[in-house]
Amino acid sequence: MPAxxxxxxxxxxxxxxxxxxxxxxxxxxxxxxxxxRAAFCLALLDGRAWTATELARMAGVAPSTAxxxxxxxxxxxxxxxxxxxxxxxxxxxxxxxxxxxEGLAAHAPRxxxxxxxxxDARRRRDLAHARTCYDHLAGALGVxxxxxxxxxxxxxxxxxxxxxxxxxxWLRGLGIxxxxxxxxxRPHVRTCLDWTERRPHLAGAVGAAxxxxxxxxxxxxxxxxxxxxxxxxxxxxxxxxxxxxxDEVLRxxx
Amino acid sequence: MPAxxxxxxxxxxxxxxxxxxxxxxxxxxxxxxxxxRAAFCLALLDGRAWTATELARMAGVAPSTAxxxxxxxxxxxxxxxxxxxxxxxxxxxxxxxxxxxEGLAAHAPRxxxxxxxxxDARRRRDLAHARTCYDHLAGALGVxxxxxxxxxxxxxxxxxxxxxxxxxxWLRGLGIxxxxxxxxxRPHVRTCLDWTERRPHLAGAVGAAxxxxxxxxxxxxxxxxxxxxxxxxxxxxxxxxxxxxxDEVLRxxx
DNA sequence: ACGTCACTTCGGCCGGCATCGAAGTGTCCC
DNA sequence: GGGACACTTCGATGCCGGCCGAAGTGACGT
Numbered sequence: 001m002p003a004x005x006x007x008x009x010x011x012x013x014x015x016x017x018x019x020x021x022x023x024x025x026x027x028x029x030x031x032x033x034x035x036x037r038a039a040f041c042l043a044l045l046d047g048r049a050w051t052a053t054e055l056a057r058m059a060g061v062a063p064s065t066a067x068x069x070x071x072x073x074x075x076x077x078x079x080x081x082x083x084x085x086x087x088x089x090x091x092x093x094x095x096x097x098x099x100x101x102e103g104l105a106a107h108a109p110r111x112x113x114x115x116x117x118x119x120d121a122r123r124r125r126d127l128a129h130a131r132t133c134y135d136h137l138a139g140a141l142g143v144x145x146x147x148x149x150x151x152x153x154x155x156x157x158x159x160x161x162x163x164x165x166x167x168x169x170w171l172r173g174l175g176i177x178x179x180x181x182x183x184x185x186r187p188h189v190r191t192c193l194d195w196t197e198r199r200p201h202l203a204g205a206v207g208a209a210x211x212x213x214x215x216x217x218x219x220x221x222x223x224x225x226x227x228x229x230x231x232x233x234x235x236x237x238x239x240x241x242x243x244x245x246x247d248e249v250l251r252x253x254x
Numbered sequence: 255m256p257a258x259x260x261x262x263x264x265x266x267x268x269x270x271x272x273x274x275x276x277x278x279x280x281x282x283x284x285x286x287x288x289x290x291r292a293a294f295c296l297a298l299l300d301g302r303a304w305t306a307t308e309l310a311r312m313a314g315v316a317p318s319t320a321x322x323x324x325x326x327x328x329x330x331x332x333x334x335x336x337x338x339x340x341x342x343x344x345x346x347x348x349x350x351x352x353x354x355x356e357g358l359a360a361h362a363p364r365x366x367x368x369x370x371x372x373x374d375a376r377r378r379r380d381l382a383h384a385r386t387c388y389d390h391l392a393g394a395l396g397v398x399x400x401x402x403x404x405x406x407x408x409x410x411x412x413x414x415x416x417x418x419x420x421x422x423x424w425l426r427g428l429g430i431x432x433x434x435x436x437x438x439x440r441p442h443v444r445t446c447l448d449w450t451e452r453r454p455h456l457a458g459a460v461g462a463a464x465x466x467x468x469x470x471x472x473x474x475x476x477x478x479x480x481x482x483x484x485x486x487x488x489x490x491x492x493x494x495x496x497x498x499x500x501d502e503v504l505r506x507x508x
Numbered sequence: 509a510c511g512t513c514a515c516t517t518c519g520g521c522c523g524g525c526a527t528c529g530a531a532g533t534g535t536c537c538c
Numbered sequence: 539g540g541g542a543c544a545c546t547t548c549g550a551t552g553c554c555g556g557c558c559g560a561a562g563t564g565a566c567g568t
Binding site: 021022023024025026027028029030031032033034035037038041042077096097099100101103104105106107108109110111112113156158159160161162163164167168188189190195204206 | 278283287353355364365415421422442
Binding site: 307317318322339341 | 543544545546547548
């Protein structure tokens with residue numbers, strides 16, 4: 001945490017004399033102000049790379065339309081692309097971009113989408129139960145984990161969300177290497193307002209590490225190529241053992 | 255922190271059965287995707303109420319245009335209005351709205367605005383030095399305060415920004431009533447990426463309380479009706495005494 | 509080599525929306 | 539009461555941008 005204040009040599013990313021060029025809020029917001037582009041970004045919030053055609057089908061637009069939108073999103077710095085063969089893979093530019101979009105989405109009004117079928121209803125129920133949120137766990141399960149960690153005083157909220165000392169050692173006990181604080185720019189503990197639960201769940205580097213561990217240990221498995229997560233038997237046992245989670249959220253059946 | 259997960263009676267704010275209605279990101283972003291509306295919101299980030307005419311003049315549009323935009327922003331929940339006599343005062347709906355806009359602005363590209371005059375250059379320099387950011391202090395001074403509090407270990411960053419015990423007692427020593435944690439929903443320590451410094455400054459309830467104290471104690475005064483803040487002699491002495499701030503940021507001349 | 513597939517470019521169409529001026533309503537002050 | 543002022547409504551204008559289909563390019567597989 002260097003406390004140098006009289007900024008030394010400025011990185012010439014913009015103008016050499018960088019007094020307050022006002023942020024171009026409108027151009028950034030315009031990128032998200034289209035139904036199709038917004039749908040792309042929300043889909044990409046699962047943290048993985050999608051191809052242009054997949055996104056086009058998901059949003060119900062022609063491939064040429066998707067191309068145009070992806071150009072804009074990449075040019076605007078929200079997405080990065082990777083060309084492999086005849087495929088163009090796009091993903092969110094980084095965790096900070098994901099957090100920005102999440103932050104916006106948390107304040108957005110809900111669109112009342114009518115339930116179309118029984119499958120649709122099931123899909124929604126499962127999505128509300130457990131899903132990925134970029135690089136961490138969301139849904140009722142994510143919120144429950146967060147609140148159980150709070151109950152055991154692994155997380156403290158008094159002065160902003162923070163991991164306690166016992167929380168850090170709990171993580172170490174799980175074999176989760178706690179990234180050394182200060183190493184990365186990213187806040188270690190961050191919260192993210194859950195869409196479905198309307199309560200915060202754990203995010204940031206700690207949330208990502210915990211989720212990575214849960215996937216590595218097969219506590220959770222992805223359902224197909226969606227962002228829906230299914231709790232495995234091992235996962236249920238582990239969460240019951242390591243955290244006293246209420247049984248209601250520990251159902252393992254899709 | 256109630257850990258009730260199987261949502262009991264739902265508040266009927268949307269549909270009775272509230273599985274995951276996806277957020278309407280596009281409609282929210284569209285509110286900010288217009289140059290004029292974005293300018294309104296950025297101006298309102300100073301936390302005070304403006305009249306429609308003031309905003310119209312600031313943005314360089316006709317009054318009728320401003321009316322239309324303000325309607326949309328109020329209908330969208332970003333702004334609240336208060337009619338007093340023949341004036342219509344609007345302000346940001348709340349701290350969470352301000353935080354959302356700040357978060358977006360921090361990721362927005364800078365618009366290279368050419369310096370038009372000597373007055374303009376001075377205004378920018380002063381704005382970069384100290385200004386309000388909704389309800390707390392921003393600019394080089396805000397960042398310096400934050401970093402000095404970090405150096406004295408009033409703030410800890412290891413597991414997310416947090417106020418330490420000594421930080422809490424330091425605030426009490428200043429006569430700042432530390433809002434009892436848990437009382438309000440708002441995180442007590444939050445950071446906000448500074449536009450000009452590109453480093454975080456203190457925000458959240460603690461940042462707001464500190465700023466309020468600085469204004470009450472006349473450490474800082476507003477310049478006219480702008481968001482520019484000027485450090486007073488008392489303010490310089492106080493900051494030198496309570497925090498070892500580097501002299502460079504302690505200039506009091508506008 | 510050929511067909512298939514993923515993606516791109518281009519042109520044209522169309523809807524939505526920001527803008528303004530003019531005219532109207534209510535408020536304040538003299 | 540009259541005039542100035544803050545704000546609103548309405549209609550007209552014009553532009554920007556999303557959308558598609560058709561045609562083109564390059565990669566992959568048989």
